[in-house]
Amino acid sequence: GDSVTQMEGPVTLSEEAFLTINCTYTATGYPSLFWYVQYPGEGLQLLLKATKADDKGSNKGFEATYRKETTSFHLEKGSVQVSDSAVYFCALNNAGGTSYGKLTFGQGTILTVHP
């Protein structure tokens, strides 16, 4: 079945540091890929998405590129802020597979940014 694997956390950075959170996936067909963010005490919000190979999703300074050859969708940001502290989830939606378009999530990565 479909699966998503994220890098182990938590990740602790200083403000203005470079961020990478790794995400790899296993899926049949051509899934869409997502990054969701969960701020403390809140629900999940869509951060960015990519629907086909080589697409780059971007939002709020975050970027991720859909790499089919390496089955990856790593999240990056050039200069993090304290306000980026949150839990980040990588997910896939495989409408073309047997999962009927459901989201499959990674386990989440906790990011803490210090001033």
Added chain:
Amino acid sequence: DADVTQTPRNRITKTGKRIMLECSQTKGHDRMYWYRQDPGLGLQLIYYSFDVKDINKGEISDGYSVSRQAQAKFSLSLESAIPNQTALYFCATSAQGGTQYFGPGTRLTVL
């Protein structure tokens, strides 16, 4: 107003009690979902519904039931709550093939 609302936001109950969590959406989406979040495990799908007459079990449906009362409403029930059902519960909605939008979550504690 929020597009996806959940009630209650917090609930403490005792083992064996019946609990209902409710979800409403104003996005006009056909598809609705219930997820459970446990620390370190991400979100796991409990049930999903593609329209009022189409309800399906997810990865961890045992001990849960759902009701899709209308396009906009999808409730989750725990018939006899047990302590290992203590978790954060999220409702989500989507259009076909589209992005899922999440509610704010319900924190459930079963003593």
